[in-house]
Amino acid sequence: MNASIQDLELVSVTKRYGATVAVDAINHHFRPSSYTCLLGPSGCGKSSTLRMIAGHESVSDGAILLAGRDISHLAPAKRGTAMMFQNYALFPHLSVTDNVAFSLKMKGVDAATRRAQALEMLSLVDLTDLADRLPDQLSGGQQQRVALARALITRPQVLLLDEPLSALDPFLRIRMRGELRKLQKELGISFVHVTHGQDEALALADEIIVMNNAVIEQAGAARDVFNAPKTRFVAQFMGGHNVIALPEGQFAVRTDAVDITSIENGMLEAVVKAVEYQGTHVSLSARIAGDQEVTALLTDTAFFSNPHHPGDRIGLHWDANNLHQLTA
Numbered sequence: 644m645n646a647s648i649q650d651l652e653l654v655s656v657t658k659r660y661g662a663t664v665a666v667d668a669i670n671h672h673f674r675p676s677s678y679t680c681l682l683g684p685s686g687c688g689k690s691s692t693l694r695m696i697a698g699h700e701s702v703s704d705g706a707i708l709l710a711g712r713d714i715s716h717l718a719p720a721k722r723g724t725a726m727m728f729q730n731y732a733l734f735p736h737l738s739v740t741d742n743v744a745f746s747l748k749m750k751g752v753d754a755a756t757r758r759a760q761a762l763e764m765l766s767l768v769d770l771t772d773l774a775d776r777l778p779d780q781l782s783g784g785q786q787q788r789v790a791l792a793r794a795l796i797t798r799p800q801v802l803l804l805d806e807p808l809s810a811l812d813p814f815l816r817i818r819m820r821g822e823l824r825k826l827q828k829e830l831g832i833s834f835v836h837v838t839h840g841q842d843e844a845l846a847l848a849d850e851i852i853v854m855n856n857a858v859i860e861q862a863g864a865a866r867d868v869f870n871a872p873k874t875r876f877v878a879q880f881m882g883g884h885n886v887i888a889l890p891e892g893q894f895a896v897r898t899d900a901v902d903i904t905s906i907e908n909g910m911l912e913a914v915v916k917a918v919e920y921q922g923t924h925v926s927l928s929a930r931i932a933g934d935q936e937v938t939a940l941l942t943d944t945a946f947f948s949n950p951h952h953p954g955d956r957i958g959l960h961w962d963a964n965n966l967h968q969l970t971a
């Protein structure tokens with residue numbers, strides 16, 4: 644396949660800080676014009692990966708290619724990428740417009756052109772009316788939009804976002820993630836977004852890259868990663884799965900794919916341990932052979948049409964195609 648204009652590729656990219664290997668020879672070909680989330684627990688290497696793509700951290704080994712060009716050793720402003728930081732890093736003494744226009748000023752663009760382009764970006768993020776305010780006269784969500792406009796004014800091929808929603812309250816976080824997604828689709832450029840929240844990754848991403856211990860555990864379409872985790876780590880980190888050791892190996896099965904039936908009709912015999920009412924659903928946990936726990940997430944209708952209580956002996960059942968063998 645020919646490299647398209649926005650193709651971003653990591654080739655055996657490694658980051659070492661002294662003796663610490665933060666990113667260990669990872670390879671990935673990002674899909675053009677897509678929203679990708681880099682997901683993983685604290686310390687797995689996702690921010691280092693993003694910072695290397697941005698050029699804010701040097702690459703210890705390997706190469707970063709954008710549109711077929713090796714950008715590994717270029718200055719951040721020369722890469723065709725732009726980064727939006729977690730804390731937005733706005734200049735407190737500059738107006739919204741001047742914050743957005745800042746990088747153009749550094750490039751020596753004249754004042755009228757700077758202002759026109761900044762206003763265009765502010766209109767894109769719906770902030771035209773607040774163009775003359777200072778950052779501390781804005782809400783958290785508005786500051787984030789300024790930071791977005793400021794990153795986008797450089798017309799990047801790839802926008803890099805490091806935990807962009809973490810400073811927002813939960814309500815605003817959900818609203819802003821909808822706006823990020825919409826903006827990415829409107830602009831048609833690639834967004835690469837670092838998060839440790841699987842809900843956030845599922846809500847936003849076309850593609851999810853799950854990192855753990857400096858390597859990529861699994862990458863793929865969001866639904867594929869959620870539905871068919873390849874490793875125990877991915878199944879547990881994404882949530883909503885049981886990991887069960889059976890005589891044939893280790894398997895993941897989604898909690899909402901587990902049905903309760905009679906002992907005779909079940910594939911496995913179990914004893915109910917706990918029942919938790921969750922409104923739309925009921926979470927039932929049961930103990931199976933080998934002292935393993937299996938959770939079944941049942942709709943409230945399904946549960947209350949045939950309720951069970953701790954101590955009941957039941958059968959568990961699932962369709963074979965909902966069982967995913969794990970490789971590690």
Ligand SMILES: Nc1ncnc2c1ncn2[C@@H]1O[C@H](COP(=O)(O)OP(=O)(O)OP(=O)(O)O)[C@@H](O)[C@H]1O
Binds near residue numbers: 665691
């Ligand atoms: N400047 C640095 N010097 C030394 N070690 C570092 C440095 N930055 C990161 N590390 C180490 O590299 C590893 C990966 O860090 P990184 O920040 O990339 O992880 P992360 O997945 O983004 O974590 P978090 O979600 O906590 O930000 C960690 O073990 C971290 O302690």
